[in-house]
Structures are given as structure tokens and as C-alpha cells.
Amino acid sequence: MTNHSLRLYDYHVWANKIIFNRLKELPHHLYKQEIQSVFSSVSKVMAHIYKVDCGWFDILKGKSMNEAMEASSQIEADAAARSFEELEAMYDDLSVRFKACISEHVDLEREVVLDNPYAGILNTRYSEFIIQVVNHGTYHRGNLSAMLRQLGHPSVMTEYGLFMYQDEPTISRPTVSVK
Numbered sequence: 807m808t809n810h811s812l813r814l815y816d817y818h819v820w821a822n823k824i825i826f827n828r829l830k831e832l833p834h835h836l837y838k839q840e841i842q843s844v845f846s847s848v849s850k851v852m853a854h855i856y857k858v859d860c861g862w863f864d865i866l867k868g869k870s871m872n873e874a875m876e877a878s879s880q881i882e883a884d885a886a887a888r889s890f891e892e893l894e895a896m897y898d899d900l901s902v903r904f905k906a907c908i909s910e911h912v913d914l915e916r917e918v919v920l921d922n923p924y925a926g927i928l929n930t931r932y933s934e935f936i937i938q939v940v941n942h943g944t945y946h947r948g949n950l951s952a953m954l955r956q957l958g959h960p961s962v963m964t965e966y967g968l969f970m971y972q973d974e975p976t977i978s979r980p981t982v983s984v985k
Contacts, residue, residue, distance in 0.1 A: 811936040818940040821964035828962045844949040853885035
């Protein structure tokens with residue numbers, strides 16, 4: 807039986823890795839260069855995605871949203887202060903722990919009550935936490951693509967449709983630039 811939550815999370819990890827690989831190809835100073843955009847720098851976008859991933863991981867592990875959010879500003883500040891290479895290692899570590907949690911979770915379709923301090927009480931499922939993580943990352947990778955273009959560099963395609971073909975042995979896998 808396919809674990810759809812794990813497959814969706816695998817897409818998120820793959821897309822982040824595609825972005826990190828693209829950033830490695832660009833001049834190193836662009837990572838922290840200040841710009842007027844959705845975020846003030848590429849590093850801030852990457853730190854934000856990481857912070858939110860950490861929060862949802864904590865919630866999936868049983869923390870309340872309030873508990874997860876208490877640590878979020880420090881997590882984001884720490885991630886933003888890290889070098890590109892350090893943040894990539896932090897993403898890699900988190901993805902291993904997140905994937906293990908998804909794989910070992912007793913019942914991702916079990917209903918749970920989420921108490922969001924900004925939006926209120928929500929009856930949902932654990933699997934929807936993974937959907938939120940992936941959707942949030944996709945949204946901000948889109949922001950990042952626009953920011954890279956603003957800085958004079960093309961981004962790369964990170965669409966789920968491209969990810970779906972990654973398991974096909976006959977498909978060549980060139981990096982697809984977005985002009």
C-alpha cells in the first residue's frame with residue numbers, strides 16, 4: 807500500500823533539494839543579498855520554510871500549535887543566521903526525522919483537534935499537516951523563483967508533475983531552468 811503522505815513529503819524534500827542545488831550554481835553572495843521583494847533575501851525565504859516545517863513536525867509529534875509556535879521565532883532566527891551549507895544540512899536532518907515520523911505514525915488519517923491561536927479550533931487529520939507543509943513549501947518556492955528572476959537569474963522547475971517522473975528509469979533527468 808502506498809503511503810500518499812510520505813510520497814507527498816518526498817516531493818517536498820525533492821523540490822527543496824532542487825532549489826538548494828540551483829542556489830549552489832549561483833554567485834554565493836546572492837543567498838543573503840538584500841532585495842525588495844516578498845522576503846528581504848533568499849536566505850530569509852529558506853529559513854522561513856525551514857521554521858514552518860519544524861513547527862508542523864513538532865505538531866505531528868504531539869505538541870500543541872502554541873508550543874510549536876513558541877520556538878518558531880528562535881528557529882527562524884537561527885536558520886537565517888546559518889550559512890547556506892549549514893541550513894542545507896539542517897533541512898536534510900529534519901527531512902530524515904520527518905519521513906521517519908510519517909512512516910512510523912500509527913494512523914495519519916485519524917482525526918485530531920488543532921487549536922490554532924490565530925484561526926481557532928479545527929477538526930482535521932494528521933495527513934493534512936503533511937499537505938500543509940508541502941503546500942506551504944510550494945508557495946514559497948514560487949516566491950523564491952520570482953526573487954531569483956528579480957536578481958537576474960532563472961530558477962528551476964519544482965513542479966509535482968516533474969517529480970512524478972523521477973521514478974521512471976527511461977526518463978533522462980536534466981535540470982529544467984525556468985526563464
